[in-house]
Amino acid sequence: MAQQLIDQFAARLPADRRAAVYQSTKTTHEKRTAMLFDQFAEPHRLRALAGGIKQHVLENLDTLLPAVEAKLQANGAQVHWAATAEAACAAVLRIMQARGATKLVKAKTMVSEEIALEHFLAAHGIEALETDLGEFIVQLDHDRPSHIVRPIIHKNRREIAQSFERHGLGAYDDDPQTITRRARQFLRQKYLQADVGLTGANFVSVESGRLVLVTNEGNSRFSLAAPKCHIALVGIEKLVPRDRDLGLLLNLLARSATAQQLTVYTEFITGPKAATQPDGPEELHVIFVDNGRTDVLASECRAILRCIRCGACMNVCPVYRQASGHAYRSVYPGPVGAVLSPLLAGKKFPELADLPKASSLCGACHEVCPVDIPIPDLLLRLRDQGKRAGAPLAAAGTPPMGAWALLASQPAAWKAALLGGKIINYLPTKLLPVPPLRAWEKSRTLPEWRGGEFRRWLRHRTTP
Amino acid sequence: MSSDRDTILAGVRAALAPLAARAPLPDWDRDLVRVRTLQPAADPWARFAARLTAVNGTPLTAVADLVALLEKNQWRRGYCDPALWPQFQGAFPAHFTVETAFDRTRVDDYDFGLTAAAGAIAETGTLILTDRGTSSRLAALAPWVHIAVLRREQIYADISAALAALPDDPNVIWVTGPSKTADVEGILIEGVHGPGVQVALLQ
Numbered sequence: 314m315a316q317q318l319i320d321q322f323a324a325r326l327p328a329d330r331r332a333a334v335y336q337s338t339k340t341t342h343e344k345r346t347a348m349l350f351d352q353f354a355e356p357h358r359l360r361a362l363a364g365g366i367k368q369h370v371l372e373n374l375d376t377l378l379p380a381v382e383a384k385l386q387a388n389g390a391q392v393h394w395a396a397t398a399e400a401a402c403a404a405v406l407r408i409m410q411a412r413g414a415t416k417l418v419k420a421k422t423m424v425s426e427e428i429a430l431e432h433f434l435a436a437h438g439i440e441a442l443e444t445d446l447g448e449f450i451v452q453l454d455h456d457r458p459s460h461i462v463r464p465i466i467h468k469n470r471r472e473i474a475q476s477f478e479r480h481g482l483g484a485y486d487d488d489p490q491t492i493t494r495r496a497r498q499f500l501r502q503k504y505l506q507a508d509v510g511l512t513g514a515n516f517v518s519v520e521s522g523r524l525v526l527v528t529n530e531g532n533s534r535f536s537l538a539a540p541k542c543h544i545a546l547v548g549i550e551k552l553v554p555r556d557r558d559l560g561l562l563l564n565l566l567a568r569s570a571t572a573q574q575l576t577v578y579t580e581f582i583t584g585p586k587a588a589t590q591p592d593g594p595e596e597l598h599v600i601f602v603d604n605g606r607t608d609v610l611a612s613e614c615r616a617i618l619r620c621i622r623c624g625a626c627m628n629v630c631p632v633y634r635q636a637s638g639h640a641y642r643s644v645y646p647g648p649v650g651a652v653l654s655p656l657l658a659g660k661k662f663p664e665l666a667d668l669p670k671a672s673s674l675c676g677a678c679h680e681v682c683p684v685d686i687p688i689p690d691l692l693l694r695l696r697d698q699g700k701r702a703g704a705p706l707a708a709a710g711t712p713p714m715g716a717w718a719l720l721a722s723q724p725a726a727w728k729a730a731l732l733g734g735k736i737i738n739y740l741p742t743k744l745l746p747v748p749p750l751r752a753w754e755k756s757r758t759l760p761e762w763r764g765g766e767f768r769r770w771l772r773h774r775t776t777p
Numbered sequence: 778m779s780s781d782r783d784t785i786l787a788g789v790r791a792a793l794a795p796l797a798a799r800a801p802l803p804d805w806d807r808d809l810v811r812v813r814t815l816q817p818a819a820d821p822w823a824r825f826a827a828r829l830t831a832v833n834g835t836p837l838t839a840v841a842d843l844v845a846l847l848e849k850n851q852w853r854r855g856y857c858d859p860a861l862w863p864q865f866q867g868a869f870p871a872h873f874t875v876e877t878a879f880d881r882t883r884v885d886d887y888d889f890g891l892t893a894a895a896g897a898i899a900e901t902g903t904l905i906l907t908d909r910g911t912s913s914r915l916a917a918l919a920p921w922v923h924i925a926v927l928r929r930e931q932i933y934a935d936i937s938a939a940l941a942a943l944p945d946d947p948n949v950i951w952v953t954g955p956s957k958t959a960d961v962e963g964i965l966i967e968g969v970h971g972p973g974v975q976v977a978l979l980q
């Protein structure tokens with residue numbers, strides 16, 4: 314029985330990392346829960362409503378996308394479409410080349426990671442610098458983010474200080490305050506030199522065409538204050554119908570992500586800067602990116618596209634807490650990633666077919682999700698899909714079930730097995746000659762075998 | 778590019794075609810997101826100030842208090858919105874250097890930036906800035922201290938009220954306290970890219 318890949322990652326994770334990931338996800342989760350339930354009378358009703366609004370968006374994208382496009386254009390934005398990752402990268406490059414631009418600053422956008430934009434631009438001689446502190450550190454180290462809200466949850470301050478020293482950002486000092494100040498000084502020069510500010514969008518209102526961006530650090534604000542051109546990479550699922558719906562979603566997003574009432578900077582952008590404003594972009598380009606989303610929309614798992622990237626599901630997930638984000642081998646870790654990553658992988662689905670199994674189906678992710686995504690259901694559907702597709706990874710870590718299937722489909726054999734099973738009560742299981750079973754037995758005790766008694770109980774139970 | 782547009786929209790239509798019915802848009806009552814633990818204070822400023830303090834912001838009601846704060850921390854070089862300058866000129870002591878144009882080649886020469894707010898949200902301690910109302914995006918962001926000048930009648934009760942009155946402006950920004958991060962070991966640090974001190978000055 315091959316071990317699951319995610320178990321291998323978990324086993325390799327140093328104990329102090331595991332403890333750090335565990336502690337900080339647990340703290341965030343507890344603060345989130347306390348805040349939501351303290352401040353709102355009906356948090357679960359809010360989640361259901363937010364889920365309903367996003368589901369409505371998904372199921373009406375055919376009309377909402379052209380509607381928001383028209384609104385954006387009327388507001389003065391230029392709208393582009395990119396069906397694939399390659400097309401999205403090419404669109405960014407085209408916009409930059411048309412302006413003779415060579416430097417880009419990036420405020421956190423998951424889509425840019427999905428399409429591997431940094432790598433692509435580097436090959437064309439364009440520097441794309443991350444400005445979110447955590448993402449910046451990940452970029453310095455040629456590492457990968459391990460959490461969608463807390464990219465360096467897997468790193469400690471000593472490693473960060475060492476890497477700052479290596480990259481000429483000052484002598485070793487692991488005080489988080491010093492680390493932050495050094496990044497502040499370094500990055501503000503970069504913003505001022507950059508030609509283009511690249512962002513994502515947390516939401517786009519169809520009603521007004523406003524792009525909504527949230528950050529705590531103010532890096533999106535700086536990316537839109539110094540450079541003269543703004544490019545927004547937006548997944549086609551990011552729409553919300555009305556401005557007022559943002560009241561629900563912003564309240565839920567900030568609390569679910571970081572236990573805040575509101576994220577520090579919430580920006581509503583409709584176009585290039587005002588004529589009277591000396592700073593900021595003269596051009597706004599919005600690139601709507603598909604990159605596999607329409608396939609997800611066509612699948613039984615379309616509800617995963619409601620996701621607002623709050624990270625609450627990874628904070629609460631017992632598997633994520635043990636394995637950390639790199640174990641998911643994709644841009645989106647945790648429960649959301651276990652669904653979304655294999656789906657977005659397209660032809661590479663088999664390579665990630667084990668992810669839907671990285672769950673005990675405990676349901677905690679569904680319970681915390683601000684848009685009420687039934688993640689465990691979706692995981693089951695994907696497990697089924699993986700098995701049917703015969704993906705070897707979908708079977709790793711699972712005992713062969715052929716004999717079981719045979720037994721369970723023959724009533725006579727089944728009855729005999731139930732009775733015969735009693736023998737287990739008399740077997741010295743501790744001495745079984747099968748090593749995996751012995752290992753299993755070490756930390757568990759088999760309950761007494763009571764096969765067949767359910768039917769007897771059912772026949773003789775007294776009906777009220 | 779137009780072919781990508783067609784491909785995506787055709788893909789979306791094909792994906793949705795098998796659906797027997799589309800999910801309706803739920804309506805919802807904005808009272809549902811009203812924070813129940815915050816009792817409505819009689820004075821919107823008092824409520825706003827309490828919430829701003831809760832997110833480590835600094836509410837002030839007198840220019841003298843502002844000057845004292847700046848003086849105490851030796852933040853004596855700054856920027857002031859030219860439209861507000863006539864009003865504040867007399868308040869700053871002679872040893873302060875205050876400019877009314879923000880020079881982006883010297884961002885670190887400014888300890889503070891003073892600009893106008895377009896509003897505030899009492900429930901969250903949020904300041905509302907607009908592009909037309911802010912004299913310089915950079916001056917409101919790059920200096921260590923940002924002072925937003927606010928009038929009492931500009932304060933909205935809650936997020937829903939502020940959303941219903943979103944100004945017609947290309948860049949509306951809600952600022953809720955100083956810029957912050959908890960990226961390094963979950964430890965809260967203020968003043969990452971934006972201000973480490975966020976002041977709301979009531980006029």
Ligand code: SF4
Nearest residue numbers: 620621623624626682
């Ligand atoms: S799936 Fe739900 S809980 Fe997880 S990141 Fe997305 S919105 Fe948050």
